Amino acid sequence: xxxxxxxxxxxxxxxxxxxxxxxxxxxxxxxxxxxxxxxxxxxxxxxxxxxxxxxxxxxxxxxxxxxxxxxxxxxxxxxxxxxxxxxxxxxxxxxxxxxxxxxxxxxxxxxxxx
Amino acid sequence: xxxxxxxxxxxxxxxxxxxxxxxxxxxxxxxxxxxxxxxxxxxxxxxxxxxxxxxxxxxxxxxxxxxxxxxxxxxxxxxxxxxxxxxxxxxxxxxxxxxxxxxxxxxxxxxxxxxxxxxxxxxxxxxxxxxxxxxxxxxxxxxxxxxxxxxxxxxxxxxxxxxxxxxxxxxxxxxxxxxxxxxxxxxxxxxxxxxxxxxxxxxxxxxxxxxxxxxxxxxxxxxxxxxxxxxxxxxxxxxxxxxxxxxxxxxxxxxxxxxxxxxxxxxxxxxxxxxxxxxxxxxxxxxxxxxxxxxxxxxxxxxxxxxxxxxxxxxxxxxxxxxxxxxxxxxxxxxxxxxxxxxxxxxxxxxxxxxxxxxxxxxxxxxxxxxxxxxxxxxxxxxxxxxxxxxxxxxxxxxxxxxxxxxxxxxxxxxxxxxxxxxxxxxxxxxxxxxxxxxxxxxxxxxxxxxxxxxxxxxxxxxxxxxxxxxxxxxxxxxxxxxxxxxxxxxxxxxxxxxxxxxxxxxxxxxxxxxxxxxxxxxxxxxxxxxxxxxxxxxxxxxxxxxxxxxxxxxxxxxxxxxxxxxxxxxxxxxxxxxxxxxxxxxxxxxxxxxxxxxxxxxxxxxxxxxxxxxxxxxxxxxxxxxxxxxxxxxxxxxxxxxxxxxxxxxxxxxxxxxxxxxxxxxxxxxxxxxxxxxxxxxxxxxxxxxxxxxxxxxxxxxxxxxxxxxxxxxxxxxxxxxxxxxxxxxxxxxxxxxxxxxxxxxxxxxxxxxxxxxxxxxxxxxxxxxxxxxxxxxxxxxxxxxxxxxxxxxxxxxxxxxxxxxxxxxxxxxxx
Numbered sequence: 001x002x003x004x005x006x007x008x009x010x011x012x013x014x015x016x017x018x019x020x021x022x023x024x025x026x027x028x029x030x031x032x033x034x035x036x037x038x039x040x041x042x043x044x045x046x047x048x049x050x051x052x053x054x055x056x057x058x059x060x061x062x063x064x065x066x067x068x069x070x071x072x073x074x075x076x077x078x079x080x081x082x083x084x085x086x087x088x089x090x091x092x093x094x095x096x097x098x099x100x101x102x103x104x105x106x107x108x109x110x111x112x113x114x
Numbered sequence: 115x116x117x118x119x120x121x122x123x124x125x126x127x128x129x130x131x132x133x134x135x136x137x138x139x140x141x142x143x144x145x146x147x148x149x150x151x152x153x154x155x156x157x158x159x160x161x162x163x164x165x166x167x168x169x170x171x172x173x174x175x176x177x178x179x180x181x182x183x184x185x186x187x188x189x190x191x192x193x194x195x196x197x198x199x200x201x202x203x204x205x206x207x208x209x210x211x212x213x214x215x216x217x218x219x220x221x222x223x224x225x226x227x228x229x230x231x232x233x234x235x236x237x238x239x240x241x242x243x244x245x246x247x248x249x250x251x252x253x254x255x256x257x258x259x260x261x262x263x264x265x266x267x268x269x270x271x272x273x274x275x276x277x278x279x280x281x282x283x284x285x286x287x288x289x290x291x292x293x294x295x296x297x298x299x300x301x302x303x304x305x306x307x308x309x310x311x312x313x314x315x316x317x318x319x320x321x322x323x324x325x326x327x328x329x330x331x332x333x334x335x336x337x338x339x340x341x342x343x344x345x346x347x348x349x350x351x352x353x354x355x356x357x358x359x360x361x362x363x364x365x366x367x368x369x370x371x372x373x374x375x376x377x378x379x380x381x382x383x384x385x386x387x388x389x390x391x392x393x394x395x396x397x398x399x400x401x402x403x404x405x406x407x408x409x410x411x412x413x414x415x416x417x418x419x420x421x422x423x424x425x426x427x428x429x430x431x432x433x434x435x436x437x438x439x440x441x442x443x444x445x446x447x448x449x450x451x452x453x454x455x456x457x458x459x460x461x462x463x464x465x466x467x468x469x470x471x472x473x474x475x476x477x478x479x480x481x482x483x484x485x486x487x488x489x490x491x492x493x494x495x496x497x498x499x500x501x502x503x504x505x506x507x508x509x510x511x512x513x514x515x516x517x518x519x520x521x522x523x524x525x526x527x528x529x530x531x532x533x534x535x536x537x538x539x540x541x542x543x544x545x546x547x548x549x550x551x552x553x554x555x556x557x558x559x560x561x562x563x564x565x566x567x568x569x570x571x572x573x574x575x576x577x578x579x580x581x582x583x584x585x586x587x588x589x590x591x592x593x594x595x596x597x598x599x600x601x602x603x604x605x606x607x608x609x610x611x612x613x614x615x616x617x618x619x620x621x622x623x624x625x626x627x628x629x630x631x632x633x634x635x636x637x638x639x640x641x642x643x644x645x646x647x648x649x650x651x652x653x654x655x656x657x658x659x660x661x662x663x664x665x666x667x668x669x670x671x672x673x674x675x676x677x678x679x680x681x682x683x684x685x686x687x688x689x690x691x692x693x694x695x696x697x698x699x700x701x702x703x704x705x706x707x708x709x710x711x712x713x714x715x716x717x718x719x720x721x722x723x724x725x726x727x728x729x730x731x732x733x734x735x736x737x738x739x740x741x742x743x744x745x746x747x748x749x750x751x752x753x754x755x756x757x758x759x760x761x762x763x764x765x766x767x768x769x770x771x772x773x774x775x776x777x778x779x780x781x782x783x784x785x786x787x788x789x790x791x792x793x794x795x796x797x798x799x800x801x802x803x804x805x806x807x808x809x810x811x812x813x814x815x816x817x818x819x820x821x822x823x824x825x826x827x828x829x830x831x832x833x834x835x836x837x838x839x840x841x842x843x844x845x846x847x848x849x850x851x852x853x854x855x856x857x858x859x860x861x862x863x864x865x866x867x868x869x870x871x872x873x874x875x876x877x878x879x880x881x882x883x884x885x886x887x888x889x890x891x892x893x894x895x896x897x898x899x900x901x902x903x904x905x906x907x908x909x910x911x912x913x914x915x916x917x918x919x920x921x922x923x924x925x926x927x928x929x930x931x
Contacts, residue, residue, distance in 0.1 A: 011922040020634060020660040023921035034921060038634045039459045055676040058664040060637040067637030069664040069672050074637070106924075 008096075008103045014040065015100070022057040022066070027106060032093060033057035034102065035077050037064055043077035044095040044104055050088030117145045120417065121206055121214055123196045123361065124222030125150035127159055128390030128406040130177055132220065135414025137186055143418065146188045147214050149206065152245060153193035155179055159245070160403050163435045166249050166277030199365040201383055218385055220413065221362055221373060225355040225391040225401065230265070233326040239333030240349045243274045252350065256281035259347030263287075263336045265324055267294040269434060271352035272311065276436040278350070279316050286344050287311065288322035288336065298432045298443035302459075303466050303482040310439050310464070355401050357392045372399045377424035379413045387413050395427060402430050431492045433485065442488035445478035445495055446470065453477070458509045458633055462622045467509055474502040484626070487511040510631065526580040535581065536567035536574045546578065550585045558582065576603040599638035601630050606859035610646050619651055621658055635661075642860035645747065648783055649855050652897035659914065665745035668917055669905045670727055678727060679720040681744035682734050683780065686754040686772035686792075687715030696737030700730055714751030714789065716742055728918050731906035740904040747861070748783045749790070752776040753801065757794030757811065766811035768794035771840050775809075775847055781901040782894070785858035785867070788851065803831045806864040807847055812836070816843045820850055820876070821868035829865050832873045835881045849880050849887045852894035 017023050017036040024047055025032040033047035033056045041064065047057045054070030064077050074083040080090040094105040122129045125148050133146070150156075156178040164170040183190045191208060198207040205215045227242035229235055241251050255262070256278060264275045267289025279285045287294075293304030294311070308318050323339035327349055336344045357372035368374045368382035372394030379387045379395075389409045391401055400406060405428035415422035431444035447470050458467040465483035469476055469491060476495040481488050490512045494501060501508060512529070529535075531544040549555055549564045561578050562568055568578045582590045597603050604612070609628065618624045621643050625635060635643070640661035647655040659667050670678035682697070697717055701709050708720035722730055731741075744750060752775050755761065757768030772792040779790070791802035792809040802808030804824035808831055810817040815838040822831035834850065837843055853876065858867040868876055879886050909918070 009922075009924075016916060016921055018660055018916070023916065026920050026923040026925040028924050039457065052674065053676075054674075055672075058668075058672060058676070060640060060663065061660065062634050062636045062640065063632055070674065072637060 011104045020061040024057040044093040046091040118217040120144040120146045121216035122148045122220045128410045129222040130156040131410035132414045136417045139418035149191045149196045151195040163273035167280040221388040222390045223358040223392045225357050228354040237333045243352045255348040261345045261347050263346040264350045266352035274350045286317040289320045303480045306482045440485040442481040442485035444492045447478035456509045474500050541567040601632045601639050653900045671745045677721045681718045681742040682739035683742040684716040700733045732910040741906045749779040749788050753791035755794045755799040764794035768792045786863045821865040823865045845891045848894040849890040852890040
């Protein structure tokens, strides 16, 4: 039997991520990078730079953006848009904070694999 | 000609200002009589708090002393409350029985403090906070008593609390609402304020419903609704003020909450005006000084027969007068769907700024921790300025207005002539511009020597340059300083100099004090600042791992597929069978796909999964190996040849010296990577002549080299000098690296630094100046005691564990259909 779960999933607490830091979530289809900015905003985007697939979760977080560790592309965390001269788009995911808990919506319900 | 009789009831700040305005224009038009209920002259009531806290004396806050009244021929009745106004006879009667006739009367009776009729509110020891008598009573209590409770966490209550605390009392503030000063501050700023109060030792209880004040014959305690009892020798009620309308009401003037006045401050009787906290204008009563002054000006001008514009009501702003707490609030800061906001926070420094916008205009502002731009925001708000053009940068203050990132001169051009450019020396824009045009100045140095602007802390250098550019146009050739990054106009050297000059010890402090244009920097400046701070303040600065590039954050090298490479240190390129076995075991155990010998004489394990890093390090640590810092802007390797141990040409123990150098140097953070080598003879098998620092052993000693490179650029080393002993080689090496650490720009290799400052300059300091060399060496060794900690062992022990663990793992789950 498969267990149906909510689309909004608690993935952790705000304090699990350092300010201006990031944590990775291994998703069923792709990896997700969760970011916490200096002012405690939380963003979720796919953990993959549109340039050379660098893991964005490993980048430096500044204001509402992250710089990819591989070749310094800068991604706007809110829109997923590449900032500056380069062009590209990273998939963003809805994420919200409730009483310090981080809820992520991967757009799908999850079931335990049979 | 008979002069008209002007009578004023009240002698506070508002009527004081009326008189100033009037007398400046018409010094002799009226016979003036002032009735003052207090037995004092006119003083600055808003400065009572500094008197309470002991920072000022009463004499400091007097506005008009006795001589002033005398010289203006004003008759001042002190300690003379007025008891009656007779509008028929146009006279006032004072308590003493004195009757005075008026042609025009001004009522300025101010306000009374609200006293909540709690049980026990009339006990001795219950005070209000309104005038100097209250302050004297509080000061008297502070001398002999211990515990004070302040009811009311508004402006006055908090000032009273801070003052009493400064006088040595234990102070508790009781506030009915969930956050302090909720009428002036939003919850975020209210929270910061509460934190600051608590930090200075004042207890704050919010949502505190006072039930009763208790005591036998005098105050002993305050009881809350929930049963809490707080010991109290004095209770200060500071819950609000109420306009004092008694006289006006008794003589039949129109009153509501206050005495009703029109836009020229006339009451319902055209021979009587009212001003100050006792009035109600367009259904508003005011308790702050700025509106009172605006009202006073309207009356003063009118009496001088130079009627001014009508009083239109005031947009008010508030500052808390507690030393060490900077707080500013103005306008409306509630949230509503049609409003926008701009928020700036700096948690570490306790700074919070919020602007509330509606239709591209500021309608409210809350500043906490840094209020220097409050006046500017407030002016924009009062002028209803359309801020859409400056919206992106205005939270950083007027210095950035119009400051398109590419056109900083626009911001300077927009500054008014009296704008202060150099804060240290108080030099304004016009002074500098006049000096440039009048004296034909062409450089920043010229401006420095003629005006002193930018001669002290130098943080206005950029502004001065822009003024030169603006004034001279194309004639000005800037000393093209490359900014550190787009977040600042300052170059690396200026930033470093200012970090030391201003003793900046955190990244937010640097960004705040050097006026960074972004709220938290970028991937270029943050690692640079982190390095400059760690190099400048060893043992003091706390490394900010979030400002390090990933490799230095996780102490491994990221590879193109997101895996990492791990390189353990092999001192001087030496290893042992045990180490090699341990490396082989680790490679097997963690299925590490590639094992490679590096150019720096050690072994690289490539393709390690991030989650595995701590376990890999644990196994390597267990075999006695530590991080090789192959990822660091720091010492990488010291390559050696086998020297006299084995080589038939070897002249010295090159391997042994290499190991000694590596043991001394490892862990040091530098502007860029540092590679070293020691060759045992001039055949140079360790390739020491293309290293950042190299040693060639010769019969007579050690030839020291520096500033070589074999990367993108190939460059042979420069010879520093020859020394006779290993100890000297070590000292010269440490001193050279320290000089580079102190002067090098972040990401500038040694050879580029040496090229920039001059090879001879380096030689002068290291070779020809033994005292300086020794000082540099000592500074290096001092900072090493904080740097030589194996980062792998720390992380094996649990440091930064979150970095190496995914927050959640759903990869075993599937999407439901």
